[in-house]
Amino acid sequence: MLAGRSRTVVYSEAQEPSSPSKxxxxxxxxxAVDRLDxxxxxxxxxxxxxxxxxxxxxxxxxxxxxAVKMRLSRARDTLMxxxxxxxxxxxxxxxx
Numbered sequence: 111m112l113a114g115r116s117r118t119v120v121y122s123e124a125q126e127p128s129s130p131s132k133x134x135x136x137x138x139x140x141x142a143v144d145r146l147d148x149x150x151x152x153x154x155x156x157x158x159x160x161x162x163x164x165x166x167x168x169x170x171x172x173x174x175x176x177a178v179k180m181r182l183s184r185a186r187d188t189l190m191x192x193x194x195x196x197x198x199x200x201x202x203x204x205x206x
Contacts, residue, residue, distance in 0.1 A: 138192075138193070139189075142188075142189050142192045142193070143155070143189070145192075146185055146188060146189070149181055150181050150182075150184055150185035150188065151185070152171070153167055153171075153178055153181040153182050153185060154182065154185045154186075154189075156170070157178075157182060164178045164179060164182075
């Protein structure tokens, strides 16, 4: 991300799918994010959908950067468990 540039993405409009098979993935991801507890959901939305850096999220939520990182880690772990099938390995964090 370039310093000084920010963009706002409305959660409901994030990443329009390009094929019918991606429709299901997008809906599944949104539902999985919605099922996260509030603290984890907020940091996921701010970090991945609003492109805020950890430092800024910490400032907005008035918590430490390490607390933001921990919430992101736990949220990613929860999301991975929701999408993992028995024959799959670990999910790439870059795809969340």
